[in-house]
Amino acid sequence: MSLRQSAGLLARSTPASGSTTAIRSLATVHPVTSAKPPTGIVMMNMGGPSTIPEVHDFLSRLFHDRDLIPLPMQSILAPLIARRRTPKIEKQYTEIGGGSPILKWTREQGRQMCELLDELRPESAPHKPYVAFRYAKPLTEDCLAEMRADGVTRAVAFSQYPQYSCSTTGSSLNELFVQSVKNKRGAENWGGNGEVEWSILDRWPKHAGLVEAVTQNIRAALKQYPEAKRDNVVLLFSAHSLPLEIVNRGDPYVAEVAATVYSVMEKLGFSNPYRLTWQSQVGPKAWQGPQTSDSIEGFAKNGQKDICLVPIAFTSDHIETLYELDIEVKEEADKLGVDLKRAESLNDSPIFVRALADLIKGHLDQYDMTGKPTGKQLGLRCQGCTNPKCGKTKEWMATGGRGVEATA
Ligand SMILES: C=CC1=C(C)c2cc3[nH]c(cc4nc(cc5[nH]c(cc1n2)c(C)c5CCC(=O)O)C(CCC(=O)O)=C4C)c(C)c3C=C
């Protein structure tokens, strides 16, 4: 299919369901040269260690993040936990081929998305993908430095988590705020005083292209079961769990994951029975359940032995699909006599890449029309939020980046 044909498909699809918020922030840029600077599309995600020697630093950054895991005496405990956990996690990344593929897939998704966007929306072309990972390179500060070198003056912060959690997208946005403030201070040292106009695409749990891409992967996985059994295979949607204390303070993630699942099932015409389960709990606290592995055991005991796993809260492969589901959970399922298969992750699915381009096009159109500095949903703090960083980030967004130093 040509890019133009793809663009036609996109034009017919539903407008972006993600909320669009916009901020204008002062940040450092080089003086703009005669060539038009690119529109920056900043792909925000947690990242993963691309190689085994990067595992320790990845875990160390992760356990230092108070937006994800608030620990007592964080600066003392985080390095200890990271060091203790490193050998086990190194082994897991070794078993899945020597590292996380998340950077490879993000770059590929970004490249194809921007190629499409240049055709779909010439008025904001050229579009350039930038990667801002929270715990692995390239980090937010690396991303901002690259944008500065390219002379970017307009950028979209694009969360790669379809469903919003304050522990994931919220953490990335808080980091973008912190690093942008540093960048602004850097600007004065550099003598530059350019302006980057930011807008934020923070969630897209029911986007038609996302739903269609997941649905296609489920249909392909179901084809691997004998026809006689196919319609009764249980679709077991599996998402990374959240500690209950985060759910109970009002985090929207669990509800938004459920919204994605229901949209996918609607698209499938409720062809199969299904459940939503939760995986990857870490540590002794209570987490959202039921757990994916317990669910398989329970279904097996009740005589349901045909199960298809569907990863639903992450858009590319990672340790939780390639190790936890494909190795650990699969081994358990085999012992229980369960015929367990898995729908592929979205990775470089052409429908998914078109969905990404469609999301950004809808977002840019909406921003150009409304120019609104903040979206309603992103502006609302959780009812149980006590994290001052969330307030400052949202204030920064709500004031369109003005008074950025005062709030830092
Ligand atoms: C939507 C996805 C994710 C949510 C929500 C999430 C919350 C969350 N995670 C931890 C702790 C850890 N997560 C780890 C790895 C990891 N987490 C996600 C996704 C979500 N996490 C992914 C995709 C990955 C793997 C990255 C890759 O391989 O590319 C880890 C490190 C691995 C380990 O030590 O087991 C930890 C720790 C918490 C505490 C949390 C919610 C508060």
Ligand code: FES
């Ligand atoms: S924890 Fe949700 S806004 Fe702060």
Ligand SMILES: [Fe+2]
């Ligand atoms: Fe996680």
